[in-house]
Amino acid sequence: MLRRLAIAPLLLATALTVPASAAQASTAQADRCSGVRVPGAEYSVSACLTDLTTTGTLATGHTDRDDWKGLVAPKTVTPSGVPGVQIDGYFPDTSTTNTNHHWNHDSQFVIRLPEKWNGGLVVAGPPGVREQYANDPIISDQVLAKGYAYAATDKGNTGEELYKDGDRPGDAIMEWHRRMAELTVAAKKVTDQHYGRTPRVTYAAGLSAGGYLVRWQLEHYPELYTGGIDWNALSFTRKGSLLTTLPPALRAYPRFDKGDEGDKAAAHAEMLAAGYPKGSEELWGFHHKTQWDFLQRVIREELDPEYDGAGQAGTPFCPAGTTRGCDTDYDFAARPESVHRAVDRISLTGRIQRPLISIQGTLDVLTPPSTFGDVYDRMITEAGRARLHRYVHVPGGTHTDGLVALSNDKIELKPMLPSFVSAFGELEAWARPTTCSHT
Template sequence: MLSHLTTMAHPCLRAASVLLSLASVGLTVPAAAAAPTTAGSAPGGHCAGLQRVIVPSAAHQRASCLAELTTAGTVKSGHTDPADWAGLTPKALAVPVGVPGIQIDGYFPDTSATNTNHGWNHDAQFVLRLPDRWNGGLVVAGAPGNREQYANDRAISDWVLSRGYAYAATDKGNTGPAFYRDGDRPGDAIAEWNRRLTQLTRAARAVVAQRYHRPPARTLATGMSNGGYLVRWQLENHPELYDGGVDWEGALWRADGPNLFTFLPPALRHYPVYAAHGPAAEQARRAMHAAGYPAGSEFLWPYHHKVYWDLTQRIYREEMDPVFDGPAEAGTPYCTPGSAACDADYDYAARPAEVRRAVQRIALTGRIGKPLITIHGTLDVLLPISQDSDVYARMVRRAGRGGLHRYYRVEDGTHTDALVDTFPGRLRPLVPCHRSAFTALEEWLDHSHLPPASGTVPRPPTADAATLLTTCPLGR
C-alpha cells in the first residue's frame, strides 16, 4: 500500500536450512504437468514431491519444507522479513500456529534490482506457501506501499494459511522509495505492478495444480492500499483469473482525479500553517477539510506530515510527472510553497496533457467482473475516504456493476493499524474488518448468501481493545 513508503530494502533472509526448514532445493527448470485429484491433505504427505513443484516462467526458485508456514515459524527459520511488515498490524494481533507445508521463494525475469532479499538483488520476487492441509483455495496478493513480498505476512498470509488456503505474494516488480526509476516512461513502474500480479496468479494456479493434483477451486485476490488497488485493477481487467476479491483501502487512480496529486499538495501547503497556531490556522484547518481530510482526524495530521504526505507526493509525482522538477529526482523534501518546483504548489489540473495520459495508463474504471468487497477507514488521512473509496464505489455503480460490490466504511479506522497502538482508544484496527469481509465473500461465493448492504460500520461505543481486535460485524 502507500503505507510505510520509507521502508527500504532489507537485509538478506537467513539460509533456508536453519531451524524449521527441513529441506531446500534451488530450481531453474520449466513447469511440470499435473494430474487431477481431490482437495484435502496434500497427496503423499508432508512435503512429498517437493522437487517436482516448479513455478512456471520463474528465473529462479528455492523450495523449502517447513514445519510452520506462519510467522510463528518463518521469523525463526528466515522465511519472512519482519522489517517488511513492521508497522502494518497491531502488536497484540494473534499469530496462528500449526500450518506445515512448502514455501517457494524466487523471482521472475526482470531488469531492475531494488529488492535485496536473499542476496538476490533482483526484482519480481515472489513467495508461495502450500499448506499440507489444503482447503482447495488460493489467495494472491501484491505488496502494500513500496514494500517487498513478505509485507502481508502478518495481516493476511498467517490468517488465510490457518484457514487452509494456499497463498502467493509478489513484490510487484519494484520496491523502495526510488521505485520510479524502474521503466522507460512515466507510469511504467506502476503498470508493472499490475502485470506482476497477473503473472503470479497464473503461475500460482499452476503450482497449486502440481502440488495438490488439481487446480484451485477458488482464487481470491486481496491486499491493502497499493495492494487493494491491484485487486480492483485485476477484477476490472482479468476477472477470468479470479472468483472475487477483498480490497482493503485501495489507492484510487483516475486521470481526471481525484488521485494522490489532487489531495496531497493541499496538505503540504496548509498543514504547516495549521500547525503554527497563528491567525491563519483556522482557515488552514478548513482548507484541509475541503481537501478531504475529515474533521476529527486532526490528531493524526502531525504523524502523517512527518512520515507520509511529503514523501508520497514527491515519489509518485516523480513516477508520473518527472519533468515537473527538471533533472532533480523526487523534488525537494518539505519545500516552502513558492520556491522553485515545490511539490506543495503542485497543480495537477494545470499540468500538461501527457501527465494525465500517464495516469490513464494505470487508471481504474469501476468495471469489475467478479464480486468485490471494499473496506476503508473513515479516519484514513493518507488516502482520505471521501477522495478514494467513496469515489470508487460510485464508479462501480455508474459502470453498472453495483450488484458485484459491497463497500463498508469503518468508523475510526485509519490507514495503518499500528497507529491503533500509538493512539489507544481513538482508533480501531481494520484487520478484523478485513477478515469479516473475507468470510463474507466466501459465503457470497459458496452459498450465494449476499453480504450485508453497503454502509458505515459503527465503532461499538463500549467495546474494549481486545474486542475491537477480534471482531468487526459488517451489518445485520
C-alpha cells in the same frame, strides 16, 4: 538468506536404519518439499516448514519483519501452526531494488502451500513500496489458517526510487499489475503440480497499493479470479489520486501546526475541504512527517518527471513558493495533457467483473474515504456494476493498524484486521466458483 533443509544426510541415515517403506516415504516427502517448480520463474527454492505463518517463518528466516513493520496493531494475536511448503523466488526482470535474500532482483514472490488445503488460493501485492512479505501477518496468516494456498508478489519494483523502473511515465506502476497477474497464473499451476488440481476459487486481496491492484485485476483480468477484497485501497483517476489530495495537505498542515489562531483555523478548513476526515487531526502530524511528502514526490516523479526538471523526486518538505518544482505547489489540473494521459494509463474505471468487497477506515488520512473509497464506490455504480460491490466503512479505522498505537484521549483508533477477517468470510460465502463473468 533462506535456509535450505539439510535433507540429503538425513535421508541417508534413515535409509540405513529403517525399513524400505519408511525410506521411500521419506524420499517422497523430500521430493514434495524440494520438487515444486514455479512456471516462468528464473529461480526458486522450496522448503517444508512446520509452520508457514509468521510465528514459524520468523524463526526459520522465511519472512522479513521489516516488510510488515507498522502494519499490525500492538498486541495483535495471529493464527499459527500451519505446516506446509514455502517457495521463494523471482521472475525474469532487469531491476534490482529488492534485496531480500541478497538476491538484488525484483519480481520476487513467495508461495505457501499448506498441508491441509481447502482447494482455494489467495494472491496479494504489498502496500506502498514494500516487498513480498508485507502482508504476512494481516493476510497470509489469516488465509493459511483457513486452508488456502497463498501467493504474494513484490509488484516488480520496490523502495524509494521505484520510478527509475521503466522507460516512460507510468511504466513502473503498470508493471505492478502485470506481476500480479503473472504470479496468479503461475500459482495456479503450482497448486496443480503440488496438489493434483487447480484452485476451485482464487481471491485477490490487498491493503493500500495492494488494494489498488485488486481493483485493477478485477477490472482487467477477471478470468483469473473468483472475487476480491481491498482494504483502504489506493486509486488513480483523472478526477482524483494522491497527486490531488497530498499537495493541499502539504500546503495546509504546516500552517495548522504552527500558525496563529486565524491561520490555524483557515488551514484546518483547507484540510477538511481536501477530504481529510474531521476527527483525524491527531494523525496529521505523523503522516506529514512520514508519508505525505515522500509519497507525493515518488508518485509524482513516476507520472510527471518533467515537473522538477532534471531533478529526481523533488525537494523534501520544501515550503510552498520557495523552490522550483516544489511538490508542495503541485497542481495536477494545471499540468500538461501528457501528464493526464500518463495517469489515464493506470486509472481505474469502476468496471469490475467479479465480486469485490472494500473496507475503508473512517479516519484514514492517506486514502481518505471521501476522496478514495467513496469515489470508487460511485464509479462502480456509474459503470452499472453496483451488484458486484459491497462497501464497508470501519469506524475508527485508519490507514494501517500499526497507527492504532497513536490513540490518545483525543482520538480512539480501532484495528481494521478484524473487519478484514469478517469481510473475507463474507466474500467466501458470496463469491463462489459458479460466479459468471459480467461484461
